[in-house]
Amino acid sequence: MSTLDRKLSRDLWRMKGQAAAIAVVMALGVMMQVMMAGLVVTLDETRRGYYERYRFAEVFAPVTRAPSHVLHQVAGLPGVARAEGRISGAARIELSDRAVPVAAQALSLPDHAEPALNAIRLQQGRLFDPGAPEEVVLLDTFAAAHGLRPGDALQVVMNGARRSLRITGLARSPEFLYAAAPGEMVPDDARYAVLWMSQTSLSASFDMKGAYSEFLVTLTRGTDPRGVIEALDHLLKPWGGSGAYDREDQFSHRFVSEEINGLRDTAAAIPPVFLGIAAFLLNIVIARMVQAEREEIGLLKAFGYRGSEIGGHYLKLVLAIAVAGALLGALLGILSGRAMVQLYLHFYKFPFLVFRLDPGALALGLVVSVLAAAAGGAVVLRQIFALHPAEAMRPPAPADYRRAGRWAGALKALDQPTRMVLRRFTRTPFRMLGAVVGITFGMGLSVGMLTIHAGFNQAVALSFDVLDRSEATVSFTHAVSQKTLLELARHPGVLRVEGARSVPVVLRNGRRTHRGAITGLPPDPELLRALTPDYIPIALDGPGLVLSTALARKLKAQAGDVLTVEVREGAQPALRLPVTGVSETVLGAPAYMALEALDRALFEPGRISSAALRLDPAQAEAVQVWLRDQPVVAGVSLKSEARDAFERVMNQGTGATRFIMAAVAFTITFGIIYNAARIALAERAHDLASLRVIGFSKGEAAYVLLGELGLVTLLALPCGAFLGWGIAHMLAAAYSSDLYTITVVFRPAAFGFAALVVISGAVLSGLLVKRDVDRADLVAALKTRD
Amino acid sequence: MPQQPPIYRVEGLTRVYGEGASAVHALRGVDLELPPGEITVLLGPSGSGKSTLLNILGGLDRPSAGRAWFRGEELTAMSDRALTRYRRDNLGFVFQFYNLMPSLTAEENVELVTEIARNPMDPAEALALVGLDTRKDHFPSQLSGGEQQRVAIARAVAKRPDVLLCDEPTGALDSATGREVLGVLQHLNRSLGSTVMIVTHAAATAEMADRVIRFTDGAIRSVEHNDAPRAAAEIEW
Ligand SMILES: Nc1ncnc2c1ncn2[C@@H]1O[C@H](COP(=O)(O)OP(=O)(O)OP(=O)(O)O)[C@@H](O)[C@H]1O
Numbered sequence A: 001m002s003t004l005d006r007k008l009s010r011d012l013w014r015m016k017g018q019a020a021a022i023a024v025v026m027a028l029g030v031m032m033q034v035m036m037a038g039l040v041v042t043l044d045e046t047r048r049g050y051y052e053r054y055r056f057a058e059v060f061a062p063v064t065r066a067p068s069h070v071l072h073q074v075a076g077l078p079g080v081a082r083a084e085g086r087i088s089g090a091a092r093i094e095l096s097d098r099a100v101p102v103a104a105q106a107l108s109l110p111d112h113a114e115p116a117l118n119a120i121r122l123q124q125g126r127l128f129d130p131g132a133p134e135e136v137v138l139l140d141t142f143a144a145a146h147g148l149r150p151g152d153a154l155q156v157v158m159n160g161a162r163r164s165l166r167i168t169g170l171a172r173s174p175e176f177l178y179a180a181a182p183g184e185m186v187p188d189d190a191r192y193a194v195l196w197m198s199q200t201s202l203s204a205s206f207d208m209k210g211a212y213s214e215f216l217v218t219l220t221r222g223t224d225p226r227g228v229i230e231a232l233d234h235l236l237k238p239w240g241g242s243g244a245y246d247r248e249d250q251f252s253h254r255f256v257s258e259e260i261n262g263l264r265d266t267a268a269a270i271p272p273v274f275l276g277i278a279a280f281l282l283n284i285v286i287a288r289m290v291q292a293e294r295e296e297i298g299l300l301k302a303f304g305y306r307g308s309e310i311g312g313h314y315l316k317l318v319l320a321i322a323v324a325g326a327l328l329g330a331l332l333g334i335l336s337g338r339a340m341v342q343l344y345l346h347f348y349k350f351p352f353l354v355f356r357l358d359p360g361a362l363a364l365g366l367v368v369s370v371l372a373a374a375a376g377g378a379v380v381l382r383q384i385f386a387l388h389p390a391e392a393m394r395p396p397a398p399a400d401y402r403r404a405g406r407w408a409g410a411l412k413a414l415d416q417p418t419r420m421v422l423r424r425f426t427r428t429p430f431r432m433l434g435a436v437v438g439i440t441f442g443m444g445l446s447v448g449m450l451t452i453h454a455g456f457n458q459a460v461a462l463s464f465d466v467l468d469r470s471e472a473t474v475s476f477t478h479a480v481s482q483k484t485l486l487e488l489a490r491h492p493g494v495l496r497v498e499g500a501r502s503v504p505v506v507l508r509n510g511r512r513t514h515r516g517a518i519t520g521l522p523p524d525p526e527l528l529r530a531l532t533p534d535y536i537p538i539a540l541d542g543p544g545l546v547l548s549t550a551l552a553r554k555l556k557a558q559a560g561d562v563l564t565v566e567v568r569e570g571a572q573p574a575l576r577l578p579v580t581g582v583s584e585t586v587l588g589a590p591a592y593m594a595l596e597a598l599d600r601a602l603f604e605p606g607r608i609s610s611a612a613l614r615l616d617p618a619q620a621e622a623v624q625v626w627l628r629d630q631p632v633v634a635g636v637s638l639k640s641e642a643r644d645a646f647e648r649v650m651n652q653g654t655g656a657t658r659f660i661m662a663a664v665a666f667t668i669t670f671g672i673i674y675n676a677a678r679i680a681l682a683e684r685a686h687d688l689a690s691l692r693v694i695g696f697s698k699g700e701a702a703y704v705l706l707g708e709l710g711l712v713t714l715l716a717l718p719c720g721a722f723l724g725w726g727i728a729h730m731l732a733a734a735y736s737s738d739l740y741t742i743t744v745v746f747r748p749a750a751f752g753f754a755a756l757v758v759i760s761g762a763v764l765s766g767l768l769v770k771r772d773v774d775r776a777d778l779v780a781a782l783k784t785r786d
Numbered sequence B: 001m002p003q004q005p006p007i008y009r010v011e012g013l014t015r016v017y018g019e020g021a022s023a024v025h026a027l028r029g030v031d032l033e034l035p036p037g038e039i040t041v042l043l044g045p046s047g048s049g050k051s052t053l054l055n056i057l058g059g060l061d062r063p064s065a066g067r068a069w070f071r072g073e074e075l076t077a078m079s080d081r082a083l084t085r086y087r088r089d090n091l092g093f094v095f096q097f098y099n100l101m102p103s104l105t106a107e108e109n110v111e112l113v114t115e116i117a118r119n120p121m122d123p124a125e126a127l128a129l130v131g132l133d134t135r136k137d138h139f140p141s142q143l144s145g146g147e148q149q150r151v152a153i154a155r156a157v158a159k160r161p162d163v164l165l166c167d168e169p170t171g172a173l174d175s176a177t178g179r180e181v182l183g184v185l186q187h188l189n190r191s192l193g194s195t196v197m198i199v200t201h202a203a204a205t206a207e208m209a210d211r212v213i214r215f216t217d218g219a220i221r222s223v224e225h226n227d228a229p230r231a232a233a234e235i236e237w
């Protein structure tokens, strides 16, 4: 080891506290990058592999009833690679441990062959025996939520008839990576099930002998799905085809894509902020660190060391810190990525999910850290090289007092240590500015994270206490007469009933399309409401649409635009409807319309498909039991359960990254402040020792240093508050997706708490540094010039 | 004795710090020629510009005006890179303020220089010359001022330089150690023919010099030749 390298290792050891703080800040920036990018790759690749392995269809074509020979025609369409037919129907599972029935989807699999498309992955048990019609394979996550196992019995209502089935196996499928009860957006394992049964068995239940109710298709390479969809729609029209759609509109795929895209957006927007801030700090800190080495650099030059040798030496120092930070960050990123993957497994029913490193992200993190660090060092080295060695070896020229002179009068009133604190600001304004900017970033990150937390909580409250004030929603098996409402209203324990009609549609505004639903609401609703962003109810009347903010954004539509609406139900009319307003929403991207106008447009007056209820808490249980036995009831969803599910998805799904980010933000904040304090100490160690020598007490000496830190912190707080408000908006945009919209809400508490974080960081750093001031060996400090 | 070409030649060397009313004239037009292989002692009151001259001759600083040559090559026209080369290959320094690396031990401080020298001594040997071979593993903060000074001298002589520029090498030393240190410089001068330049306040040092230059107020007041320099050990303090 050369002498310079030995110096390097000792210098590193000497500044270990500071080096560690820098490395950690860098590490956290890299960690975010590695974690987020890795999650995107992991989800994306795992999904692709899963789809391929289990032959997930690319186009789905539901029909009312098509004879099985149509499958050959479907398979023969140009561009179709493989085709499969199946029976699909709604079912209700009745469980002894629940008053409310569980909505389920029943799907057929071929009796004797592997399905050509949409195969399932058996997790436990075996497939049904096609000769035993009561055998069923159940979605494993639902089974787990209720403790069901192969061999257990299951009471199921299909097509109005109750059947007693026996579970033979538990499975999952790429079709149900994301599965939510009908009409809901947020998954809840306990409240949604999928049943796979033999063709023979299911056709008996749904009157589908020799027929299919859905066709699945994959495409040959390079085929545009739109052509195939058109051909399918044409082919299946006589069989009640309700419109073929491609994967992008398949419920599960769409949400997983949303998640991946959201994550990709977040990964593109947020880690760079952290990484950027970390790089900026690294740059400043390294610059100041090298600045402090000025005399040693001058000495090395005096001995005849070349610029490249000295530069190499400091580069090594900087690289040691940056690379250590980046590697630590990669490690943390992988660990937190693995933890996040476990969370994702709760929401996305992948058979397995192994966190993958995105080598690009890792490389980027490394390169950014190293470049930022090297740049910080290089700028200062150049400045120092520009000096003559004789000058560099002298301590920096005494600071210019002339500028301080102007303030001298005002300063006279203050005691000497306070004057020393204030003079630092007038004498070395750029250094102080650097420190203020650093802490501003810390404060900004904290404010941003806390405000976003408030936004998430607000989203829950807004969605479940303001927009939707019902306690339960009953969905019907088909559009029923409004008279059903009267029946519901008459039942004891039901305090209020409001019907709604939900119709599947494709909305088009120019080239932008959205596949979703229009919800018809009664006049002056009290339970489910459309509200303006200021929470004023929007009156729905006439044939106009009120779009949710998310939908308006997606379609780039505003009040006054006229949308093309293709109804995917009944007679499937195509309508032209004007947009009359935009409403605040949290969950999904709904569109509202007056119920009456909607029914009229469909030529089905007086029909509803669901009802919102307010219940007497004392009789809620009884009402649920009663509802379970009503044949027209497809399912009941309880608000409390939906709320729990939503909170779960926000706290454990993508939203969970915000906890990691908050932790990272706080740590970075502390790292920044601690660094600022350490640097101040390094720059003033000599002064402080001199002060102590001429008789100042430890407290007074520390005050000179801590006063500076305190003042810097105070200046940074308001700047950071503003920055944080901006960061919060950026985070909100990154977190919002088709699934939920996060809005920024002003919460003074978020600012207060962030300030508290910053101030405690400052106090803690101050205490750590003060310890060093107190311990300072005066003799040693004065003897060597370092 | 044939006239040897000078190792240093200086013409009209001027160095001004600052500008305007507050300008300090550290050197005011110095002319000088130094033959190789001599010991030169530079005497003069504090602030008279001795260190400034030494720094310019050592390529650590540049004059405001005037020129300087080393073995016929113009120092004042050299690039920074060439000056670095010059210092690395030819010079040994002893600085007025020791300037040791605090994070390196005595021996390592010497190694810092021997590692890039062409024909260096063993660092331990150099430390032995200044009587510090037993303290080689101590850090500067563990050494007294005089001991630090001696490490700085060991560091300067260890590379067996052509030229030794010493700024107050004995400033912090007692007379016995001071004599020893000067003896080391003289030994280097006699055995290797190194040119030695010593800035000092101790007028007695002049007794060992071949040439004594007296400085006042940035200019040379007198240059004396000493035909019979005494051995360092014989100097009376
Ligand atoms: N960087 C500088 N800026 C301004 N003035 C300087 C600077 N360096 C030296 N001086 C001034 O130049 C003059 C000569 O300084 P120099 O260090 O050469 O003196 P010296 O003869 O070595 O004195 P001493 O015996 O005290 O070391 C002094 O008046 C000094 O104050």
Ligand SMILES: [Mg+2]
Binding pocket: B050, B051, B052, B096, B167
């Ligand atoms: Mg001097």
